[in-house]
Amino acid sequence: MARITYIEHNGTEHVVDVRPGLTVMEGARDNNIPGIDADCGGACACSTCHVYVDPAWVDRLPKKQAVEEDMLDFAYQPDPKRSRLTCQIKVTDAIDGLVVHIPEKQI
Incomplete structure (x- = not known):
């Protein structure tokens, strides 16, 4: 399991264990x-799972694809x-400890 911290815009933290093979979005949804x-639903056809990756993690994640x-x-x-x-970030043991910040709203 990878432990991921999701921080709401108001500062509320949610620390959850997410099974490898899922996405960071599925971890949030579940x-x-x-x-x-x-x-x-994770098809990379909208932007409603947008987050800001904690600066310490930006260069540790796989690069963004064009889509x-x-x-x-x-x-x-x-x-x-x-x-x-978050639908484009696969959960692996390598991202154990990932911290993401949720924006004020999704559009």
Whole structure:
């Protein structure tokens, strides 16, 4: 299991264990984390699972693919370096301890 910390815009932290093979979005969905809407169900067809990756983790995650970059254009206040779609981040043992910050809203 990988322990992931989801931090809401208001500072509320949710620390959950997510099974490898799932995505960070599925971990949020399965644990009822508020602020991760995931309207498209993980198909990378919207931006409603947008988060800001904690600066300590930005360079430790796999690089964004072009489709994710394109969808982030529709996210609420995207950050060129820290914004990611959680449906595109696969959970592995290597991301144990990942911290993500949920934006004020999803669009």
